[in-house]
Amino acid sequence: MGTAVITGASAGLGAEFAQQLAAKGLDLILVARRRDKLEDVGQAVNAAYPQVSVTLIEGDLSKTETPAAIADSISATGVAVHYLVNNAGATGPRMLEDQEVGWSAHQAYLTLMMTSITELCHRLIPTMQAAGYGRVINVASVAGRIPRAGDSHYGPTKAYVIALSEALALTVKGQGVNVSALCPGFTHTDFHATAGMLDMKQSMPSLLWYGAEEVVRDGIRGVEKGQAVVVSGRLYRWLHPFMQSVWTRRLFKG
Numbered sequence: 122m123g124t125a126v127i128t129g130a131s132a133g134l135g136a137e138f139a140q141q142l143a144a145k146g147l148d149l150i151l152v153a154r155r156r157d158k159l160e161d162v163g164q165a166v167n168a169a170y171p172q173v174s175v176t177l178i179e180g181d182l183s184k185t186e187t188p189a190a191i192a193d194s195i196s197a198t199g200v201a202v203h204y205l206v207n208n209a210g211a212t213g214p215r216m217l218e219d220q221e222v223g224w225s226a227h228q229a230y231l232t233l234m235m236t237s238i239t240e241l242c243h244r245l246i247p248t249m250q251a252a253g254y255g256r257v258i259n260v261a262s263v264a265g266r267i268p269r270a271g272d273s274h275y276g277p278t279k280a281y282v283i284a285l286s287e288a289l290a291l292t293v294k295g296q297g298v299n300v301s302a303l304c305p306g307f308t309h310t311d312f313h314a315t316a317g318m319l320d321m322k323q324s325m326p327s328l329l330w331y332g333a334e335e336v337v338r339d340g341i342r343g344v345e346k347g348q349a350v351v352v353s354g355r356l357y358r359w360l361h362p363f364m365q366s367v368w369t370r371r372l373f374k375g
């Protein structure tokens with residue numbers, strides 16, 4: 122069936138991608154910083170799908186050298202990758218307020234959220250083009266569609282991921298390679314706990330929240346259909362056309 126690389130596979134959406142792509146018979150290369158969590162995900166996958174080969178790569182994608190190291194270790198094994206899920210991500214420092222961390226922390230965040238994704242596409246998509254088959258899911262967010270005050274890194278990085286995916290989808294059109302930006306809304310994962318945002322999460326209506334299983338299913342289905350932008354969740358699909366209208370922008374001005 123082939124091999125899938127999944128970044129940010131130690132938790133949340135990435136761990137769910139591992140399960141759903143293993144169910145399709147793909148071998149897995151799982152990337153994240155926390156080896157113990159990657160091992161847990163790998164063991165859970167192998168318990169359900171013993172025939173699937175799982176390789177773990179520890180890597181920090183906020184470091185500029187990591188995508189090349191990942192690509193090198195894949196090519197050393199001789200495995201051809203035909204499925205890439207650029208999923209690793211987090212909230213980061215606030216662009217203006219968080220001065221004390223120094224520019225290098227901001228730079229590292231932009232590397233994680235944009236440069237590493239771009240470099241993995243740059244390094245891995247040509248093999249897919251040569252094979253005439255490939256699937257790439259870049260996990261963005263509906264936050265990439267709505268400019269918000271105080272959110273000055275996260276939303277713009279996700280807007281970049283959407284734009285990158287749309288441009289790549291057009292570039293490889295007709296070559297058997299599908300590229301999608303997956304745009305979830307609020308999703309139950311570790312994301313908000315890691316960011317210290319559990320109070321915010323608990324104060325929000327439950328109808329805004331979706332499960333990781335549904336988001337990942339939407340992403341896999343969307344890339345198979347060749348959709349360049351996949352908005353997950355019925356509510357967010359309905360809201361999506363309004364998100365960039367001048368009226369919606371007024372709502373988010375404060």
Ligand SMILES: NC(=O)c1ccc[n+]([C@@H]2O[C@H](COP(=O)([O-])OP(=O)(O)OC[C@H]3O[C@@H](n4cnc5c(N)ncnc54)[C@H](OP(=O)(O)O)[C@@H]3O)[C@@H](O)[C@H]2O)c1
Nearest residue numbers: 129131132133134153154155182209210262308310311312
């Ligand atoms: N949850 C939501 O509401 C939501 C909504 C829209 C979009 N998203 C996007 O969905 C993607 C997955 O997030 P999630 O919700 O599944 O969050 P999560 O449960 O916190 O998982 C984040 C994953 O990213 C990895 N990661 C973070 N920083 C990394 C780094 N520097 N290098 C390598 N891996 C790193 C983490 O692994 P390690 O810590 O082990 O490195 C973890 O596996 C992100 O791109 C996020 O922006 C989430």
